[in-house]
Every structure is written in C-alpha cells, then in structure tokens.
Amino acid sequence: MTRRVEGKIALVTGGASRPGLGFAIAERLAEEGATVILSDIDADGCEESAALLSQRNLSAEAMRHDVSSQSDWRRVVGDILAKHSRLDILVNNAGILDVAEIDAEDALAGLRRQYKVNIEGVFMGTQEAVCVMRAAGTPGSIINLSSVAGIVGFRGSASYAATKGAVKMMTKSVALETAADSIRVNSVHPGIIRTNMAKAGLKDNADNYAAIEATIPVGRLGEPEDIANCVLFLASDEASYVTGAEFVVDGGYTAQ
Structure with a gap:
C-alpha cells in the first residue's frame, strides 16, 4: 500500500x-513516506529530534533556522532545493506565546516578540514556498499553524490572539492567489494540546487553563498526534480540493 506522502519533501x-x-507532525509525515527537514532556532534540540526519527529508519534531517530572519528562510529553502531539487510541503509550525493582560507593563514588548515569529515568520515562509513551488510547476501544500485563540478570545492572550488571527486571514488570502497554481494553503487551529508551550501557559495562568480544560466537550486536552494527523491529511493528495480552509482541532471547545 502506497504511503500517503510517499516521496514528498517536507519542511x-x-x-x-x-x-x-x-x-509530532514531522514524525507523522515521515511515517507516511516523506523526507522531512525539521528546522528550529534550537539547533541541538532539532538535531536530537531528527536523530530520534532516523533511529526508526525514517527520513529526517535537521537545520538551524531563525524563522524571523528573511536571510535564514532563503538559506534554508535554498539548501533544501540544492539537495532535494524541490519542496512539496511546508508546515509553518514555529511559534511563541506570551501570556499577559493588556495593561501589563511588558504587554507591548510581548506583542512585538510574537509578531516577528508568529506573523512575519509565517509570511516569509509562505512567500518562499510559493516562489519555489510556482517555479517548479508542481502541486504543493502549505499548512500554517494558527490556534483557537485566532477564533475565540482568551483572557491574557490579546497579543497571541492577534498574531494567530492574522495567520488565519493571511492563509485565506494567499490560498486565493495560488489556487490556480495547484498550491494549496490551509490553516490548522489547535485547542489546548499537551506540549511544552502549553506547560508554560499552565505555569503562568494555571487557574484559567484549568477552567478551559473543564469545558472541553471531549473531556481531555489534545495530544500532539491529534494535530499531526490533521496536517497529514492536508499535506496529502487526499486534500487536493481543500484550500483556504481552517481546520479546528480542539475537542469541540469552540463549538460551544
């Protein structure tokens, strides 16, 4: 049986x-046949992640990457093209979270930090991917990680929500520009998922997160694999008619 992204090159x-x-996303794509390049500003951690996948005979590589840097984006994508000749899938997952009430002294600084990574990083990555995919003349898939915070409000998350709402609308606009080129662009909106970022949020705002968990209809926090499976679908040819869409993976939280 052919695996769902067999032979594709994914960043x-x-x-x-x-x-x-x-x-989790890289692992799932590699399990389904993709060659995956994991990138991160934490070069050592990224190498460790790629090694864990390689130990399972999955095709994985690591690259140091500051997503807030245009020159880094051009270097990373250029190196991928030099080695693999193409880029089929881009998952703009890198993001940061600052939890702060709107009147906090450092709220504006937090917004600016998040803007560089969560908005500019996604914009530049999407821009680079569209350019190389158009030049190749082959179908491509770009998946941008937004959040349920880009759909509904959360106390202490005004700046984060602003960046994730921007990702949602950016995604829809680019999808219209690239549909005729068979480049699909979609956003995924995770709810509260058991990740290191969620742990940081819990530490800073434990009472608020406990209240959120109690209201999730399925009765649990999400697992990284829940998001990875959604991304796999969007990356695969099964989603060939899906573009400009937002996929909410939140255990029913925003359906209430």
Whole structure:
C-alpha cells in the first residue's frame, strides 16, 4: 500500500521541542513516506529530534533556522532545493506565546516578540514556498499553524490572539492567489494540546487553563498526534480540493 506522502519533501519549522507539534507532525509525515527537514532556532534540540526519527529508519534531517530572519528562510529553502531539487510541503509550525493582560507593563514588548515569529515568520515562509513551488510547476501544500485563540478570545492572550488571527486571514488570502497554481494553503487551529508551550501557559495562568480544560466537550486536552494527523491529511493528495480552509482541532471547545 502506497504511503500517503510517499516521496514528498517536507519542511516543518519548530521541530526541536518534545513533546511538541513540530516533532509530532514531522514524525507523522515521515511515517507516511516523506523526507522531512525539521528546522528550529534550537539547533541541538532539532538535531536530537531528527536523530530520534532516523533511529526508526525514517527520513529526517535537521537545520538551524531563525524563522524571523528573511536571510535564514532563503538559506534554508535554498539548501533544501540544492539537495532535494524541490519542496512539496511546508508546515509553518514555529511559534511563541506570551501570556499577559493588556495593561501589563511588558504587554507591548510581548506583542512585538510574537509578531516577528508568529506573523512575519509565517509570511516569509509562505512567500518562499510559493516562489519555489510556482517555479517548479508542481502541486504543493502549505499548512500554517494558527490556534483557537485566532477564533475565540482568551483572557491574557490579546497579543497571541492577534498574531494567530492574522495567520488565519493571511492563509485565506494567499490560498486565493495560488489556487490556480495547484498550491494549496490551509490553516490548522489547535485547542489546548499537551506540549511544552502549553506547560508554560499552565505555569503562568494555571487557574484559567484549568477552567478551559473543564469545558472541553471531549473531556481531555489534545495530544500532539491529534494535530499531526490533521496536517497529514492536508499535506496529502487526499486534500487536493481543500484550500483556504481552517481546520479546528480542539475537542469541540469552540463549538460551544
């Protein structure tokens, strides 16, 4: 049986953290036949992630990558093209979270930090991928990680929500620009998932997160694999008619 992304070349940003969405996504794509390049500003952690996959005879590589740097984006994508001749899948997963009330002294600084990674990073990655996919003239899939915070409000998350709402609308606009080129662009909106980022949020805002967990209809936090499976579908040819869409994976939280 042919695996779902057999032979495809995929770049997944933010692949160092474990447990984390980037690692889980890279693992799932590699299990289904892709050659996966994990990138992260944490070069050592990224190398460890790729090694864990390689130990299972999965095709994985690691690259140091500051997603807030345009020159880094061009270097990373250029190196992928030099080695693999193409890029079929881009997963813009790298992101950061600052939890702060709107009137906090450092709220604006937090917004600016997140803007560089969560918005500019996704924008530049999408831009680079569209350019190389168009030049190749072959179908491609770009999957941008947003959040349920880009759909509904959360206390203490005004700046994070602003960046994730931007990712949602950026995705839809680019999808319209690239549909005729068979380059599909979609966003995935995780709920509260058991990752290192969620642990940081729990530490900073434990009462709020406990209240959120109690209201999740399926009765549990999500696992990274829940997001990875959604990304796999969007990356595969099974989703050939899906573009400009937002996929909410949140255990029913935003359905209420």
